[in-house]
Amino acid sequence: MDAKHVLVTGGAGFIGANLVRWLRHRRPQWRVTVVDRLTYAGNHRYLEEVMDDDEVELVVADIADREAMEGLFSRSAFDGLFHLAAETHVDRSIERPDEFVHSNVVGTFTLLECARRHWGDKNRGGRFVHVSTDEVYGSIEEPGQAFRESTPYDPSSPYSATKAASDHLVQAYHRTYGLDVVITNCSNNFGPYQYPEKLIPVVISALRDEQHVPVYGDGGHVRDWLYVDDHCRALVKVFEEGRRGRNYNIGADNQWTNLELVYAICDRVDEVLARPQGHSRRLVRFVADRPGHDRRYAIDASRIRRELGWRPQIRFQEALRRTVEWYLEHMTRVWGI
Numbered sequence: 001m002d003a004k005h006v007l008v009t010g011g012a013g014f015i016g017a018n019l020v021r022w023l024r025h026r027r028p029q030w031r032v033t034v035v036d037r038l039t040y041a042g043n044h045r046y047l048e049e050v051m052d053d054d055e056v057e058l059v060v061a062d063i064a065d066r067e068a069m070e071g072l073f074s075r076s077a078f079d080g081l082f083h084l085a086a087e088t089h090v091d092r093s094i095e096r097p098d099e100f101v102h103s104n105v106v107g108t109f110t111l112l113e114c115a116r117r118h119w120g121d122k123n124r125g126g127r128f129v130h131v132s133t134d135e136v137y138g139s140i141e142e143p144g145q146a147f148r149e150s151t152p153y154d155p156s157s158p159y160s161a162t163k164a165a166s167d168h169l170v171q172a173y174h175r176t177y178g179l180d181v182v183i184t185n186c187s188n189n190f191g192p193y194q195y196p197e198k199l200i201p202v203v204i205s206a207l208r209d210e211q212h213v214p215v216y217g218d219g220g221h222v223r224d225w226l227y228v229d230d231h232c233r234a235l236v237k238v239f240e241e242g243r244r245g246r247n248y249n250i251g252a253d254n255q256w257t258n259l260e261l262v263y264a265i266c267d268r269v270d271e272v273l274a275r276p277q278g279h280s281r282r283l284v285r286f287v288a289d290r291p292g293h294d295r296r297y298a299i300d301a302s303r304i305r306r307e308l309g310w311r312p313q314i315r316f317q318e319a320l321r322r323t324v325e326w327y328l329e330h331m332t333r334v335w336g337i
């Protein structure tokens with residue numbers, strides 16, 4: 001395997017930090033430069049274990065800062081880029097959409113311009129892996145249906161609208177300037193290092209403290225869940241073997257209603273903390289639904305399975321148990337909660 005130098009944007013966030021660790025373990029000869037603005041969702045502690053390593057470097061900068069990004073591309077001849085930096089929390093996007101336009105749209109545009117200038121025109125290689133979400137497809141109304149790569153975009157929230165805009169820009173840079181891009185649209189991820197404002201860590205921390213667990217609406221919203229390590233493996237797969245200009249959906253065909261998921265976490269927490277079974281389920285409380293809340297997401301990942309031979313490797317209940325154990329052990333040290 002050739003040594004490579006890759007840029008990981010948002011590498012101090014949830015998926016980015018898992019990807020950097022994945023690369024250190026599975027591609028140890030690669031050099032990794034992380035660029036991250038260290039917003040509330042990013043944390044250099046997520047990279048603690050790998051930061052002493054000479055092959056990993058953290059640059060604190062805003063991806064929408066053209067001068068800073070030009071500087072980065074001028075000083076290093078990257079072989080590729082995994083673009084994960086983004087504002088990602090749907091509730092925050094409803095309150096403050098401007099940050100989402102800045103990072104997700106202007107930030108992506110800035111990186112595309114740098115990539116085009118430094119790789120595209122001179123055809124010097126570099127592959128741009130743009131990491132996006134299944135939320136760009138909107139909501140599925142009928143059970144049994146699933147998003148395919150050909151499903152028209154129909155985003156509902158400011159978050160998914162800015163991700164959709166960035167996907168279109170990336171595709172346009174491929175078609176217009178011949179930039180080597182691959183776009184991935186992934187379902188909901190879970191695993192270590194996810195900021196405790198998202199569903200799974202929120203539920204675990206509330207249960208640990210025997211607080212009520214809020215569930216939106218009737219708890220019947222369906223999400224398709226993927227363990228973050230399986231996502232990281234898929235990202236490296238498309239970087240190494242994906243077809244230029246192609247979109248790949250990534251998902252484990254693992255749909256649960258929010259209520260089923262919350263109950264599964266309750267049971268894992270009871271198990272790990274040796275509480276009587278059923279103890280935590282009593283803490284669930286329904287709260288007012290979020291505006292524009294998509295009812296159902298389900299992703300058809302048959303293209304990446306068929307063309308690249310990727311498939312999830314970790315069983316859901318096992319991954320959930322590992323995740324619950326990780327949060328119970330690390331939440332206080334990492335976030336002081």
Ligand SMILES: NC(=O)c1ccc[n+]([C@@H]2O[C@H](COP(=O)([O-])OP(=O)(O)OC[C@H]3O[C@@H](n4cnc5c(N)ncnc54)[C@H](O)[C@@H]3O)[C@@H](O)[C@H]2O)c1
Nearest residue numbers: 010012013014015037038039041042062063085086103189
């Ligand atoms: N978490 C999921 O379930 C999921 C699913 C599919 C796709 N995605 C996509 O994967 C990517 C990573 O998601 P995540 O869950 O790890 O998000 P996250 O919020 O945990 O991390 C995002 C990281 O980006 C950084 N960042 C934000 N704006 C920046 C800017 N302007 N300049 C530099 N850094 C900036 C933050 O500091 C943070 O470290 C996002 O693009 C998201 O849309 C996430």
